[in-house]
Amino acid sequence: MRNKLVLAAAFAALASLPAFAQQDFSKVEIKTEKLAEGVWMLTGAGGNIGVFAGDDGVFMIDSQYAPLTDKIRAAIAAVTDKKIRFLLNTHWHGDHVGGNENLGKTGVVIVAQENVRKRMSTEQFNKMFDKKEPPSPAAALPLVTFVDAISFHVNGDDVDAFHVPPAHTDGDAIVYFRKANVLHMGDTFFNGMYPFVDLSSGGSVAGMIGACDRGLAMGDSATKVIPGHGPLGTKADLKAFRDMLVASRDAVAALVKAGKTLDEVKAAKPTAAYDEKWGKGFVKPDVWATLLYTDLSGNK
Numbered sequence: 001m002r003n004k005l006v007l008a009a010a011f012a013a014l015a016s017l018p019a020f021a022q023q024d025f026s027k028v029e030i031k032t033e034k035l036a037e038g039v040w041m042l043t044g045a046g047g048n049i050g051v052f053a054g055d056d057g058v059f060m061i062d063s064q065y066a067p068l069t070d071k072i073r074a075a076i077a078a079v080t081d082k083k084i085r086f087l088l089n090t091h092w093h094g095d096h097v098g099g100n101e102n103l104g105k106t107g108v109v110i111v112a113q114e115n116v117r118k119r120m121s122t123e124q125f126n127k128m129f130d131k132k133e134p135p136s137p138a139a140a141l142p143l144v145t146f147v148d149a150i151s152f153h154v155n156g157d158d159v160d161a162f163h164v165p166p167a168h169t170d171g172d173a174i175v176y177f178r179k180a181n182v183l184h185m186g187d188t189f190f191n192g193m194y195p196f197v198d199l200s201s202g203g204s205v206a207g208m209i210g211a212c213d214r215g216l217a218m219g220d221s222a223t224k225v226i227p228g229h230g231p232l233g234t235k236a237d238l239k240a241f242r243d244m245l246v247a248s249r250d251a252v253a254a255l256v257k258a259g260k261t262l263d264e265v266k267a268a269k270p271t272a273a274y275d276e277k278w279g280k281g282f283v284k285p286d287v288w289a290t291l292l293y294t295d296l297s298g299n300k
Helices: 002-016 066-077 100-104 114-121 205-216 235-257 262-268 272-278 285-297
Strands: 031-036 039-043 049-054 057-061 084-088 109-113 124-126 131-133 144-146 149-154 157-163 173-177 182-184 224-226
Touching: 031 224, 039 066, 049 066, 049 157, 057 149, 066 100, 084 100, 084 149, 100 109, 109 114, 114 144, 144 149, 173 205, 205 235, 205 285, 224 235, 235 262, 235 272, 235 285, 262 285, 272 285
Parallel strands: 057 084, 084 109, 109 144, 182 224
Antiparallel strands: 031 039, 039 049, 049 057, 124 131, 149 157, 157 173, 173 182
16 A cells, blocks of 8 residues: 555656646747758657658648647748648657647648557546546547558658557657658657656556667667657667666666565665766656556556
């Protein structure tokens, strides 16, 4: 019983996560960073957006929150006069799909892995937050879904989206622009910070590591890597994140195997060697240790 209370208290600290926070969107500024010819990363509030513009129109990755749609449209209009044609969602969380309805109503074709549509179509319950998420409006739902992979041949490039085994959620997709050599990892990569792993949506730390391995197998040392959260990264940044995940998992797994309680795991500070670099984001060291313990002990 005590472990359950400690878990509840630890996860209450996650209430500040971007996907669930109450924010003053009027103060949010959408910033644009050019990565390659026709390719930009947009940051604001929520998940980082990818934009690919050319003669065939705009291919967009993720849509942040609904109140930001007009600002996002304006930022895109500042770099291209082409209309948004495709929107690909990397997963179902509100800070990545919140603008879907606004864009879907204008005729944008929304695409995602099939589990994204399934979760958006039905009420979701997040055990960690004790929070229900209602079904999304029909206009927000993906019109096109895929199981393992889908390719877009647009604007003179080949854009490949791959589903990875349950990682941040069970519907994660990573996207690679072959000619532009840009990789969008969605929330399977939090650059410079501990990640949130949504165990209630089928996520797992093992899957996060696997997603990183998939991303590291693409491109080369010059590949620009868009994380779900954090600044633009490189393959070296992605490898550092992957190595941190492995080390954190192994440290907590050893304590779980030894029969330690959550209190004992947290007291042991298993991620102390990484906290200075990775523990300053919205997932703090104690919460990260709790997520790992919950996943590895089977107490999801």
